[in-house]
Amino acid sequence: MPDDFGGPNILPQEVAEETAFQQLIRHWMNERHSPDILPGQELLLGRILDHVRKQSDDVQLLRADPDSSEDEHFRIMLVQTEVERVKFVVRSYVRTRLHKVEKYARWIAKTPEVHERLSKAELDHAKRYARLLEYHFTQSVLQSLPPDQQSLEEETAFMPPMTPEPDKLRPVFVHALRDCPHVQLPDGSTITMEKGRISLTPYYVIEHLLARGEVELV
């Protein structure tokens, strides 16, 4: 993570290019903290999984070699440890998205703009899940209700909608990765989020900045 706020004396960490794994960690945390489902990072995920596979294959090869020294065993152990760390993040990232796909399945199924943010597998799952859910609701309750109450679409005043949607009003903690001028706040004022600034603000305020990678959620 590029932790470059704070004086240089307390942060000797050089500002290096983000590695693929660091990118994944950033997307993982963004996904965890964002109320909406973000564009899936399929390419990145593919690259990292290829790398994991390659490391695991190398480990298998080295292990099969009876002549490997103690030193090599130790390096194998470190490589495996890292593979497990990466797998953990990949799994948590995919599961976070799965949670949102299922929670918002019906909304996703009827909102075409969201489809491009999902992988094919995620979209298929969302549609199937939405169908199952509707079937289940109809079979278990709705079909026994009077006809004008059978719909899942009805909107009653003061009641939350029956199709859960991402709550873009939910506040998030946001960290500006570069200067972001002209951020319009809910109270009508406009501010510049200078690089390194950490703010708590509703999600919709920074949604476009997050999509452009100018901020991250923390």
Next chain:
Amino acid sequence: MALPPSLRTTATPAELELIASEQLVEIVPLVAMERTAFISGAYGPLRPPTKCKMPIWMATNLKLKKKCHIVPPDWLNVEYLQERLARETSEPEFSELPFRFAEVAKVLLDVASDDISSPDKVRSLLQDIREARQAKSREGLSKLDHSELSLPNLCSMEINEIRPFFVRSMSILTQLVREPETRQMDQFE
């Protein structure tokens, strides 16, 4: 298989520790090791006693097997933390600390306390700093509105601590002012 409910609203301290452990730390190796390719980059070769940089998770792994000493970061010592504590208690704003200082300090104090001079003093200073900062976080709550709250120098672990309460409070404030602002909101959507 979806995310368990306990993880849906916030990250756990263990997860933050995992993220912080990707940061590099300097070590003094006690064993030699060839340069090895990892997913996050290549590290090594280790040639005692030449110092070397590697991720914290790798360093703690070596440390637990007594294969290295960890060189604590510049800010993890009594003098530096004492100075921070003095500032923390005399000035109204949060003082500057590395974003993930709490996680890094915990990991290093857990496995490498013998590489840190007077670890008990460091621990108690960290605790005092934490308490002083927590008091400020609570005061910060009074500045909360529905729009934006800037939190300079707040650290990862502290954000995680205040997250549930602050997010909920701001949500409620947002709901309270929502009606008159409906028109403005539409522009965003």
